[in-house]
Amino acid sequence: MGKFTFDEINSMYFDVLREIGNIGAGNATTAIATMLGIKLSMEVPNVKLMGVQDLNTAIGSEEEEIVGIYLGVQNDISGSLMFLLKMDDAHNLVNHLLGRDDAYKAPFDEMDLSAMKEIGNIIAGAYLSALSAMTNLNITPTVPYIAVDMAGAILSIPAIQFGQMGDNALLIETSFGGETVFEGYFILLPELDSYDKILTSLGIML
Amino acid sequence: MSQMIKVGMADLNICKSPNAITTLGLGSCIGIAIYDPVTKIGGLAHIMLPDSTKIRNNSNIAKFADTGIVELVNRMVRAGAGRTRMVAKIAGGAKMFEVSGTDTIGSIGEKNALASKKKLRELGIRLIAEDTGLNYGRTVELHCDTGEYYIKSVGKPLKII
Numbered sequence A: 001m002g003k004f005t006f007d008e009i010n011s012m013y014f015d016v017l018r019e020i021g022n023i024g025a026g027n028a029t030t031a032i033a034t035m036l037g038i039k040l041s042m043e044v045p046n047v048k049l050m051g052v053q054d055l056n057t058a059i060g061s062e063e064e065e066i067v068g069i070y071l072g073v074q075n076d077i078s079g080s081l082m083f084l085l086k087m088d089d090a091h092n093l094v095n096h097l098l099g100r101d102d103a104y105k106a107p108f109d110e111m112d113l114s115a116m117k118e119i120g121n122i123i124a125g126a127y128l129s130a131l132s133a134m135t136n137l138n139i140t141p142t143v144p145y146i147a148v149d150m151a152g153a154i155l156s157i158p159a160i161q162f163g164q165m166g167d168n169a170l171l172i173e174t175s176f177g178g179e180t181v182f183e184g185y186f187i188l189l190p191e192l193d194s195y196d197k198i199l200t201s202l203g204i205m206l
Numbered sequence B: 001m002s003q004m005i006k007v008g009m010a011d012l013n014i015c016k017s018p019n020a021i022t023t024l025g026l027g028s029c030i031g032i033a034i035y036d037p038v039t040k041i042g043g044l045a046h047i048m049l050p051d052s053t054k055i056r057n058n059s060n061i062a063k064f065a066d067t068g069i070v071e072l073v074n075r076m077v078r079a080g081a082g083r084t085r086m087v088a089k090i091a092g093g094a095k096m097f098e099v100s101g102t103d104t105i106g107s108i109g110e111k112n113a114l115a116s117k118k119k120l121r122e123l124g125i126r127l128i129a130e131d132t133g134l135n136y137g138r139t140v141e142l143h144c145d146t147g148e149y150y151i152k153s154v155g156k157p158l159k160i161i
Helices: A011-036 A052-057 A087-097 A110-135 A151-165 A192-202 B065-078 B108-122
Strands: A040-051 A065-075 A079-086 A139-150 A168-178 A182-190 B004-006 B011-016 B020-026 B030-036 B041-047 B087-092 B126-132 B138-143 B148-152
Touching: A011 A040, A011 A110, A011 A168, A040 A052, A052 A151, A052 A168, A065 A087, A065 A110, A065 A151, A079 A087, A079 A110, A079 A151, A087 A110, A087 A182, A110 A139, A110 A182, A110 A192, A139 A151, A151 A168, A151 A182, A151 A192, A151 B020, A182 A192, B011 B020, B011 B065, B020 B030, B020 B041, B030 B065, B030 B108, B030 B138, B041 B065, B041 B138, B065 B108, B087 B108, B087 B138, B087 B148, B108 B126, B126 B148
Parallel strands: B004 B020, B087 B126
Antiparallel strands: A040 A168, A065 A079, A065 A139, A079 A182, A168 A182, B011 B041, B020 B138, B030 B041, B030 B087, B138 B148
């Protein structure tokens, strides 16, 4: 098997990513219930491959404000992970977390941003532990960072990362349910040689 | 009736007065505007990476500062712009996440800005204004009637450079 390029991606890789997503989602539900005491179910309805140039409009228009949580990924693989939410969904999530009224839509304060970073951290940890389990690799997240800004600007980060490897990008849609329903998006960005490691461990031939 | 021409990510285009040309949501990418004030022909490139020679898969010219700027200038010249009259303004190259140390996403914005300036210098095109760095996204518009570069960011007043 030659060096991995995104452009040769096949449907088996999609299925695996969706599977990992669902397992990760299951882990996240448990983790969130345990650590935060709220009931939140997650599932991964869709894994989308798209051109790098289309990533900045994948969540909404380029100028639409969104929340982006960024975490590095370390140990056996290196790279990063991003978790993204539209503003309404972010407000719903934080209100739910902090026990506030659904209608509360004031601009995010430090506590809100902190709560979102924590949720991002939990979800990333859950997703990565599913990936670790399936690949037998030790993969953990680093410190979370948050940005609230135009979708195009936030998505320029994964677009640039994917852009270094080729012309394609992968977006994992996640829907959350339970007491509140909302949607989020995941982007997993291993470094190029880490992709090879992951695929080899999963036994996927290209 | 003036039109607004839209440029996407890893994309470029030219425009003539009275039209304007825009690109939305510049994060760590750079929006390079080049303008000839006599013919009022302008161009805008939305680049993502500094150097096409460092990337194996580099067929998309507009993705890189080095190849994108050259292509933009060529298109403007073909449309009748005067090479020696061209001036440039750049915007973008923000650090969207406050990462520390060695994480490359912290420095890509700055690298894109430096690579853009380097190529402009090599081509002898004077950089007359810039709004780069900091930590927020920008939408830009080059107005080809005046050469003004409009810069819009969330929660900030309009900037014209």
